[in-house]
Amino acid sequence: MYFTQMQERLRVEIVRxxxxxxxxxxxxARQTGFGQSHLSNFLHARRQLSLEAMDRILxxxxxxxxxxxxxxxxxxxxxxxxxxxxxxxxxxxMALFEPYIRPAAVQSIFQLPDAALHSLRTRANxxxxxxxxxxxxxxxxxxxQPMDPLVLPDALxxxxxxxxxxxQYASDRPTLxxxxxxxxxxxxxADFIATRLVLRPHNLAFPIDxxxxxxxxxxxxxxxxxxxLIPNAT
Numbered sequence: 001m002y003f004t005q006m007q008e009r010l011r012v013e014i015v016r017x018x019x020x021x022x023x024x025x026x027x028x029a030r031q032t033g034f035g036q037s038h039l040s041n042f043l044h045a046r047r048q049l050s051l052e053a054m055d056r057i058l059x060x061x062x063x064x065x066x067x068x069x070x071x072x073x074x075x076x077x078x079x080x081x082x083x084x085x086x087x088x089x090x091x092x093x094m095a096l097f098e099p100y101i102r103p104a105a106v107q108s109i110f111q112l113p114d115a116a117l118h119s120l121r122t123r124a125n126x127x128x129x130x131x132x133x134x135x136x137x138x139x140x141x142x143x144x145q146p147m148d149p150l151v152l153p154d155a156l157x158x159x160x161x162x163x164x165x166x167x168q169y170a171s172d173r174p175t176l177x178x179x180x181x182x183x184x185x186x187x188x189x190a191d192f193i194a195t196r197l198v199l200r201p202h203n204l205a206f207p208i209d210x211x212x213x214x215x216x217x218x219x220x221x222x223x224x225x226x227x228x229l230i231p232n233a234t
Contacts, residue, residue, distance in 0.1 A: 007049055009068040010057065015043055017061070022093050022183075031060035064104045085112045087158055089136045092185040095159055095178065096224045099131040110136050110156060110231070120228060121169070122162040125220055133162050137178065143186050146201035150176075151187055156231050163226035166192055166219060174200075178224040181211060185224055192219045
């Protein structure tokens with residue numbers, strides 16, 4: 001692949017992240033130290049980047065040159081043979097938006113006993129069924145408090161991204177979800193009423209939160225998946 005082709009793939013990826021709402025031009029400017037006009041010219045294909053500038057954008061967005069290769073060059077294991085006992089710990093944005101987890105985006109691996117997750121039922125919309133299924137996210141103290149004592153500060157939550165339906169998983173207990181709220185994920189029980197997701201805490205000392213569903217969006221677009229395990233390990 002030529003350098004100009006890699007630049008174009010990087011431009012397309014950054015534009016995609018901005019359109020998806022996970023990145024803004026001002027945030028990218030702060031991350032890289034470039035002016036917004038400089039970045040805007042690149043994103044509108046009015047100028048090229050130097051090698052150094054390209055490296056800074058790649059580093060800021062946790063990308064590598066391998067991520068810019070055509071999809072046929074990416075080496076993702078088929079879902080049927082993925083080791084589901086080795087769960088990647090990733091950022092909230094990765095858990096919510098990325099179908100496949102790039103090796104460079106894995107913060108660490110949480111190892112489970114063999115076959116620990118194999119018997120879990122799925123319930124996902126068609127677009128989710130090809131996604132890498134299990135990921136783990138870290139829960140900050142401020143987000144753990146409303147779910148105390150179920151979730152401890154800095155706990156891990158293992159999320160099944162093949163279950164983003166609001167249908168209750170088990171009849172004898174509420175279903176716990178990882179749900180997009182602002183720019184990160186929060187753990188809550190959830191219902192859908194009118195045009196809002198109703199997020200309910202485990203600790204009743206905390207209030208119920210409401211999330212407005214945007215136009216052209218569906219409630220399950222806000223759900224990263226069902227929380228299947230909380231090891232409460234730091």
